[in-house]
Amino acid sequence: MADTQTNLAWETLLDLSTTRPGPLHHQLAEAIRTAIRGGRLPLGSALPPSRVLATDLGVSRWTVTEAYGQLATEGFLAGKTGSATRVSWSPEPDERRAVVHSHPGHADPRRHLPVRYDFSQCTPDFRAFPRRKWVEAIRTAAETAPFDRLGYAQPGGEPRLRGILADHLNRRRGTNIDPALMTVFTGAKAAMGALARALYAEGHRLLAIEDPGSNGMWEPARAAGLELVPLPVDERGIVAEALAEHPGVRAVCIGPAHQVVNGAELAPERRSWLLEWASRVDGLVIEDDYDSEFSYDRPALPAMQGTDPRRVALIGSMSRTMTPTVNVGWAVVPGRWLTALRPEPWTAPTAPALNQLALAHFIESGSYDRHLRTSRQRFRTRRDALVAALEQALPGARVSGQQAGLHMLLELPPGASATRVMAAALRHEIELCDLNLLRMAGDPDTTRLMVGYGNLADAQVTAGVAALVELIREAGGEG
Known part of the structure; x- marks a missing residue:
């Protein structure tokens, strides 16, 4: 359950007029149950205190406490003394779904796999936001x-x-x-x-x-x-x-x-x-x-x-x-x-x-200037570490375009194509930029790979490069 004090459910519409006839507390329980099943009351959201909801709906406090109790028995709500009553059931059994990346330049904006290593070209450093x-x-x-x-x-x-x-x-x-x-x-x-x-x-x-x-x-x-x-x-x-x-x-x-x-x-x-x-x-x-x-x-x-x-x-x-x-x-x-x-x-x-x-x-x-100065120092260090890791893992590999920005171009070893590397990346939860998305006409035989490092954690550089090299080998590259 979400550990939050934000009462997400307080302003949720509970329309009792659409429920089946019967005792008022049953109607209220059905309205809340419908809102939970429909996703309008998400897992972990807090319901208002019984006195507040009773006043808002123009019903007795007993009606609200009975409805809450019924839903707690059914597993839809949970509460403890001194804390809010919260939603404890979700229509989605797995709440840890990966965020779908949809910014331009990513390999596949429809992907639902979690990302282990982010080598995308257009992503800034979210961790360093001030x-x-x-x-x-x-x-x-x-x-x-x-x-x-x-x-x-x-x-x-x-x-x-x-x-x-x-x-x-x-x-x-x-x-x-x-x-x-x-x-x-x-x-x-x-x-x-x-x-x-x-x-x-x-x-x-x-x-x-x-x-x-x-x-x-x-x-x-x-x-x-x-x-x-x-x-x-x-x-x-x-x-x-x-x-x-x-x-x-x-x-x-x-x-x-x-x-x-x-x-x-x-x-x-x-x-x-x-x-x-x-x-x-x-x-x-x-x-x-x-x-x-x-x-x-x-x-x-x-x-x-x-x-x-x-x-x-x-x-x-x-x-x-x-x-x-x-x-x-x-x-x-x-x-x-x-x-x-x-x-x-x-x-x-x-x-x-x-x-x-x-x-x-x-x-x-002056906060922006200080943020820029710190960001440049951090990215320069990360760039140097990435170049060194690529040179060690792929001896003789040619890297270019690293003088500025948040990405570089990697010339793939003989036998590898960027298209096959991109396909392998989807299977191995690695985010890359498809260079063909930045061309007016795609080139399925391209041997260059764009490697970004804006949102790559510093501690992930060595392991991320090792995973990238495995992709290249899987795609037929010598290395």
């Missing part, structure tokens, strides 16, 4: 926010958060952000969706993207009606010059700080080429500032938005650094795009006002 500091920030926001800030969030986002975010990004990422041109969303994907709709409304029908690249950017662009034009990537980022082969394209989405698959930084000459191209065709560069916070061996290059804010729209979020629970992302656009980005401001998918105000306090207090 719970205490975040609770303090929420409490401060709730206690100090004017009453009129406790309603729906303001169109475009809370001005205080936009100002603080702009200062933070201008300081850390070399951006040139006017807070008035920033719009707060519920994550980067929502921001991309709004910007893609704005592009479509302004007459764009094509969007060039990195291939392989971020399906988190592709999906909202497709949903907005844009046709995706794939451009190749190499160790210097997107091959920008390939845009010359697509004269109808006037918008491109890229990850210049950290290419989402191979981890490359966009080469300076390609940055310059893209900005010149955008000026020449009256186009827009959409900069996905993915993983720029996690650069280990050298500082990340400044954001392109700071070089030409008239031609670059910047998208970012807190999902990797603070986990998706904070639910804040943003888009910064050139002034001429702002009206198209916010056609109906009150319906924009902006984050809850309290979360925005809490995040503003969290950043302003």
Whole structure:
């Protein structure tokens, strides 16, 4: 039974009018029994004291105590002196069901197996979420926010958060952000969706993207009606010059700080080429500032938005650094795009006002900078341990893309294919990212495997690599 004081059952609807005729305590017992069997009263939830429920239902206290006693006899409820009466039966005999992972990039979002080792690419470090500091920030926001800030969030986002975010990004990422041109969303994907709709409304029908690249950017662009034009990537980022082969394209989405698959930084000459191209065709560069916070061996290059804010729209979020629970992302656009980005401001998918105000306090207090610094140190140590374990377990294996971000690419030994490794991972309760999900056209013969470590516990690195090597051998790899 759940060890909790939360009275989950207090506000559950108990409709006595739908029960069979008979004594009132039998009707009440049937209503509670139906709610338990239907899952509306989950295992371990506390029922209200008999006096309270009697008052709420307009019945005698005796009616409630008799109903409770009958259900306790049947095994539906349990109680002891001095403690609440709680639900002791569940329609699901196994309450320890594994959480189904459904974020993009995972091997199989339908899987129900528990995960022993999480090598997925897109998962942040849930264990390291700064719970205490975040609770303090929420409490401060709730206690100090004017009453009129406790309603729906303001169109475009809370001005205080936009100002603080702009200062933070201008300081850390070399951006040139006017807070008035920033719009707060519920994550980067929502921001991309709004910007893609704005592009479509302004007459764009094509969007060039990195291939392989971020399906988190592709999906909202497709949903907005844009046709995706794939451009190749190499160790210097997107091959920008390939845009010359697509004269109808006037918008491109890229990850210049950290290419989402191979981890490359966009080469300076390609940055310059893209900005010149955008000026020449009256186009827009959409900069996905993915993983720029996690650069280990050298500082990340400044954001392109700071070089030409008239031609670059910047998208970012807190999902990797603070986990998706904070639910804040943003888009910064050139002034001429702002009206198209916010056609109906009150319906924009902006984050809850309290979360925005809490995040503003969290950043302003210095807690966010300290959290980032600690996170980088932890991830650098974990990355080094993972690389060392892979080199020891697979001598001669080639690892690339580990300079930044929370994943790396592993070249599989001769005879192994990533497709067979992925299939084996499902059977052995290991979470991996299917690289083919990040390609416009899949490659069943790929020999590269994406290995993430964002949500891999430090103590699991050695054992996790050993399990991964067994998968590779099972898939036919030499090692």
